[in-house]
Amino acid sequence: VKSPKKITIRYREDVKQDMRILLQTGTDEAGEPIYRTFDVMDYNDIENKKKRLEVTCNEVGING
Structure with a gap:
């Protein structure tokens, strides 16, 4: 079972x-x-400061 991942980006x-x-x-x-x-499912502006986004996503695959 794949679980959603959270990635933080600018x-x-x-x-x-x-x-x-x-x-x-x-x-x-x-x-x-x-x-x-990763496919983006949802995203959230952390602390509403427009500095970082927390992105919830599902892994699609790995190349190579």
Whole structure:
């Protein structure tokens, strides 16, 4: 069972629920980047200060 993940990012006004987050986790033997992919489900302005967003998302997959 996959559980939702929470990722904190800097504040952005253009974040929407149909977006994805790519998180580079390293590189493979050939030097190509390896990414984890997350679908954005919801987001929240932490403390309503327009400094950070807490994004709730589901992991879609890992390339590489």
